[in-house]
Amino acid sequence: MLCKSFAAYTQPFVTMMGPLAFYFHPNSNCNMTTVEATTKYIFVTGGVTSSLGKGIISASLAKLLQARGYTATIQKLDPYINIDPGTLNPYEHGECYVTEDGAETDLDLGHYERFLNVPTSQANNVTTGRIYLSVINKERRGDYLGETVQVIPHITDEIKHSIKLLGENNQFDFVITEIGGTVGDIESLPYVEAIRQLRWELGIRCVVIHLTLVPYLAAAKELKTKPTQHSVKTMQEYGVQPDILVCRTERPLNDGIRNKIAQFCNVSPAAVIESIDTDSIYKVPVLMREEKLDLQVLKKTRMSANCMPELHAWELFLDRLQNPLSTVKIALVGKYVELMDAYKSIIESLIHAGTSNVCKVDLKMIHSEQVNEGNVSKILAGTSGVIVAPGFGERGFEGKIAAIKYARTEKIPFLGICLGMQCATIEFARNVLGMKDAHSTEMVPSTPHPIIDIMEEQKKVNLKGGTMRLGAYECKLKNDTRAYNIYSKQFISERHRHRFEFNNKYLELFENKGMIASGINPGSNLVEIVELTDHPWFVGVQFHPEYKSTVASPHPLFVDFVKAVMDFDNHKQGL
Numbered sequence: 100m101l102c103k104s105f106a107a108y109t110q111p112f113v114t115m116m117g118p119l120a121f122y123f124h125p126n127s128n129c130n131m132t133t134v135e136a137t138t139k140y141i142f143v144t145g146g147v148t149s150s151l152g153k154g155i156i157s158a159s160l161a162k163l164l165q166a167r168g169y170t171a172t173i174q175k176l177d178p179y180i181n182i183d184p185g186t187l188n189p190y191e192h193g194e195c196y197v198t199e200d201g202a203e204t205d206l207d208l209g210h211y212e213r214f215l216n217v218p219t220s221q222a223n224n225v226t227t228g229r230i231y232l233s234v235i236n237k238e239r240r241g242d243y244l245g246e247t248v249q250v251i252p253h254i255t256d257e258i259k260h261s262i263k264l265l266g267e268n269n270q271f272d273f274v275i276t277e278i279g280g281t282v283g284d285i286e287s288l289p290y291v292e293a294i295r296q297l298r299w300e301l302g303i304r305c306v307v308i309h310l311t312l313v314p315y316l317a318a319a320k321e322l323k324t325k326p327t328q329h330s331v332k333t334m335q336e337y338g339v340q341p342d343i344l345v346c347r348t349e350r351p352l353n354d355g356i357r358n359k360i361a362q363f364c365n366v367s368p369a370a371v372i373e374s375i376d377t378d379s380i381y382k383v384p385v386l387m388r389e390e391k392l393d394l395q396v397l398k399k400t401r402m403s404a405n406c407m408p409e410l411h412a413w414e415l416f417l418d419r420l421q422n423p424l425s426t427v428k429i430a431l432v433g434k435y436v437e438l439m440d441a442y443k444s445i446i447e448s449l450i451h452a453g454t455s456n457v458c459k460v461d462l463k464m465i466h467s468e469q470v471n472e473g474n475v476s477k478i479l480a481g482t483s484g485v486i487v488a489p490g491f492g493e494r495g496f497e498g499k500i501a502a503i504k505y506a507r508t509e510k511i512p513f514l515g516i517c518l519g520m521q522c523a524t525i526e527f528a529r530n531v532l533g534m535k536d537a538h539s540t541e542m543v544p545s546t547p548h549p550i551i552d553i554m555e556e557q558k559k560v561n562l563k564g565g566t567m568r569l570g571a572y573e574c575k576l577k578n579d580t581r582a583y584n585i586y587s588k589q590f591i592s593e594r595h596r597h598r599f600e601f602n603n604k605y606l607e608l609f610e611n612k613g614m615i616a617s618g619i620n621p622g623s624n625l626v627e628i629v630e631l632t633d634h635p636w637f638v639g640v641q642f643h644p645e646y647k648s649t650v651a652s653p654h655p656l657f658v659d660f661v662k663a664v665m666d667f668d669n670h671k672q673g674l
């Protein structure tokens with residue numbers, strides 16, 4: 100029986116014996132037995148429509164497997180031609196998530212990390228562009244000398260290689276691969292074909308989970324199974340019979356519906372899983388446990404299911420999430436606010452931080468283009484905390500400056516992230532240091548006061564894709580600063596995504612007037628954190644703390660920020 104404790108997660112006690120491994124676990128619930136130690140591959144495809152929640156189902160399944168003591172990782176295969184989403188407008192693809200190793204990736208990787216509390220990397224996100232690039236490079240190198248390079252087998256082999264790479268050396272019990280897009284799209288075809296081939300190669304080490312929609316027709320007062328039938332038929336035409344169907348629905352599926360889907364789609368009724376709409380993504384693992392999705396996967400891969408999923412901490416989190424003792428209003432000022440996905444990780448970080456403070460964060464999205472000095476007090480009235488979002492370019496810049504000035508002068512807790520931090524230093528230069536034309540050379544290259552300037556190593560960069568300062572860098576915190584008190588340690592590591600930096604020529608002037616650099620990159624001297632000494636809570640960070648907040652480990656900056664917002668609120672109410 101495989102049942103590794105969470106602590107033993109990174110160091111399983113495994114004795115290899117041919118293809119079998121013995122796993123020992125101190126938990127008396129779990130009898131010691133043997134299991135096949137090879138990695139199992141779970142594919143998650145989607146049919147009928149997009150936005151059915153493949154990412155959340157994948158993350159929830161991985162969470163349940165992890166909660167049973169298994170190791171799991173999740174991979175997203177995106178069928179677009181961009182090498183990565185780094186060059187995509189957030190309107191196109193939502194947030195660009197950044198991993199420790201500096202990969203610019205799909206936002207679903209953020210969900211994987213938030214659910215599993217395990218870092219992902221470039222290998223967890225592959226696009227069609229990346230697959231083709233690799234194949235074309237091999238062709239130029241002469242790897243296929245004499246052959247005609249084709250979608251099958253060359254592209255499909257490359258896809259299979261990317262999938263199997265994560266399972267190399269059996270470092271994970273399960274590799275869950277989510278295929279982006281919807282089955283039937285031209286772009287998805289090579290991926291479905293790769294799954295078909297892998298089923299032959301891997302046999303019972305492979306499971307295909309297909310997500311579909313079971314719509315409710317109000318006029319007929321009925322749930323309809325036909326879209327699911329058609330979607331499964333499309334899969335079958337490509338030679339893939341799904342093993343498990345996860346059916347997204349707004350109404351519960353009764354036995355009649357489950358049996359009907361099972362009968363028409365060649366699966367057992369137990370493999371028809373209901374995925375009902377819910378108000379929080381964090382409830383999905385619990386719902387999937389009730390539906391026995393994990394059990395179905397274990398059964399089909401002949402893995403032991405002796406250990407029950409241990410979700411105690413998760414349920415505690417849910418309990419706090421659903422029973423907050425207070426509510427605070429926080430404004431998120433940015434230019435993509437009509438699109439919730441653009442700031443996904445910030446929004447989720449605030450949920451984690453709120454829950455950690457047993458407080459509900461009521462987030463007010465503020466469009467920075469609509470803010471100016473004249474209306475800012477009205478727009479921000481009633482909010483007890485202000486976040487200025489990351490971003491690029493001129494649009495909405497002055498609105499961010501106006502919001503920061505208001506937060507600074509009204510002593511409202513403020514957190515500036517990346518561009519938000521850069522704006523905070525520019526606002527300070529303009530309104531405290533008297534440099535009226537202070538700016539960033541990103542927006543105004545000819546500014547007389549380049550408070551924010553292009554990084555030296557970026558000056559020679561011409562290519563746009565993957566060339567920013569990306570991924571994890573170290574930061575040294577100054578003693579006796581807010582930053583130090585929040586992190587309670589001297590050295591931290593945070594993820595980055597930027598080309599511009601604070602201009603150290605101005606640092607002394609800033610520090611003399613009360614804006615200090617409390618975090619610095621020890622190697623390059625790059626300013627990573629600024630804070631105001633005469634403000635209850637005013638912090639700007641050049642990095643992105645939102646990429647590292649998880650359910651199991653809410654980010655300390657967000658936790659402390661929400662606490663400061665609660666204090667501000669209490670003070671306002673005279674409590």
Ligand code: GLN
Pocket residue numbers: 488489490491492516517518519521541596597598599600
């Ligand atoms: N545009 C700024 C830079 O490149 C900030 C980037 C960001 O907010 N992620 O430095």
